[in-house]
Amino acid sequence: MLVVDDEVNLRFAIERGLRRSGHHADSASTVRQAIERLRSKPYDTVVTDLRMPGGDGLELIQWLGSYSPSTKILVVSAYITPEIRAEYQHQASIGMLEKPVELAKLIALVEELGPRRGFYGNSIEVELFDYVQMVALSGRDKLVKIVTPIHTGHIWFEHGDIVHAEFESHSGEMAFYKLLAVGRGTFTEVFYTDPPKRTIMGSATGLLMEAARQMDEGTLGQDPAPEQAPVDDEASFADLNDDEDEVIVDDDEVAAEAEPPVDPNDPFDLRAPPPPPPPPPEPQNSATGLLDDPETRELMLGQFFEFEGVDGVAIISSTGKVLAESMGGNSSLVTLAGFYMRGAARIARSLGYNVFDGVIARSETGQQLVMVGMGATSAVLSIESGRNPEQVRDEIMGLD
Structure with missing residues (x-):
């Protein structure tokens, strides 16, 4: 927590009360001092007055909104006007409290706002997942230190690929997944040194796709289920026959006392096996199931080639999985489309939308992409060089 008041x-x-309640707290007496602290250290919540010498508390709120939007804000002031309430009271990350302050109520409001979620770099607010994507595309060598409330971890990149990760007692892919599963902390690039060993052999793209799958299934960072030991049939048979008292059975006596055979057509023979269960219902059509059919797949891809300026199409799930594509064999562009699609879906959800429409992106090489929401899936279109992607987007969406 950072307390800002003159x-x-x-x-x-306030600072002492927060510490007694189990929170870490610092303080600043001016807006400028507060911004200096915020630039050097991440804070979950800023408790700020509005009227202070040398700067307005509203300036601090605007700065946080631009440079650290995940930081929660609690405004504590005797000058909360109706205009300020109208502008900020509906923001989930901002709370308001009139002076004079009741300390217990202030602490309760701080705890109600809760900690900010996600991993963020100290110099720029960017999710760790997105940062890994950027390093993968850049092809750089980097060593990244990740500090979480649980433990400190490290990730080594070589030419953009993750080659080693460490977190708690884990290393390799599991360490990477468990780091992401914590869901909260900060990361910084530190002086690069060679990894102590190479524990990850696959590409960063594959690692991120698997992490996205685990996120969707709610299994991110979970330890794999232990494998059951195989049954040794011979040992089991030996155990069954290793009794102290040997019993000798006369086959003739068993045959004489055997029951008549089961008649499966006799409804009164309770020994008859139950009828087989009915076949399971046919699965409902899903986007993935529909695209398993070659004709349907060609039809869905082909509808976008009817628009001038489109030279590649990929149909992608919200997790970035490519369900169907016709990008001319450009696998790197398909992968890039998946990352863009997943990022656009995350932005849409953060804004309260389940789908998005008409998002335009551009890669470092200048390749332009247009993403169009299609419900459960979305289409990512590669635009021909020299074409205006906004015009192509508007034509596809039927806009004038």
């Missing part, structure tokens, strides 16, 4: 007694009282 009233010394109140600032120290």
Whole structure:
């Protein structure tokens, strides 16, 4: 927590109260000092006054909204006007409290706002998942230190691929998945040194796709189920026959006492096996199931080639999985389309939308892509060089 107030007694009282409640707390007396602290250290929540010498608390709120939007804000002031309430009271990350302050209520509001979620770099607010994508595309060598509330981890990149990861007692892919599963912390690039060993052999793309799959299934970072030991039939048979008292059975006596054979057509013979269960219902059509059919797949891809300026199409799930594509064999572009698609879907969800429409992206090489929401799936279109992607997007969406 960072407490920003020019009233010394109140600032120290809030800071001391937060610490006694189990929170880490720092303080600043001006907006400028607060921004300096925020640039050097991540905070979950900023408790700020509005009227202070040398700067307005609204300036601090605007700065946080631009440079650290995941940081929660609690405004504590005697000058909360109806205009300020109208502008900020509906923001989930901002709380308001009138002075004079009741300390217990302030602490309750801070805890109600809760900690900010996600991994963020100190110099720029970017999700760790997205940062890994950027390093993978850049092809750089990097060593990244990740600090979480649980433990500190490290990830080594060589030419953009993750070659080693460490977190707690884990290394390799499991360490990477468990780091992501914590879901909260900060990361920084540190001086690069060679990894102590190479524990990850696949590409960063494959690692991210598997992490996305585990996220969707709710299994990210979970330890794999232990494999059952194989049954040794010979040992089991030996155990069954290793009794102290040997029993000798007369086959003739068993045959004489045997029951008549089971008649499966006799409804009164309770020994008859139950009828087989009915076949399971046919699965409902899903986007993945529909695209298993070659004709349907060609039809869905082909509808986008009718628009001038489209030279490649990929149909992709919200997790970035490519369900069907016709990108001319450009596998790197298909992978890039998957990353763009997943990022656009995350942005849409953060804004409260389940789908998105008409998102335009551009790669480092200048390749332009248009993403069009299709419900459960989305189409990512490669636009011909020299074409205006906005015009292509509007034509596809039927906009004037």
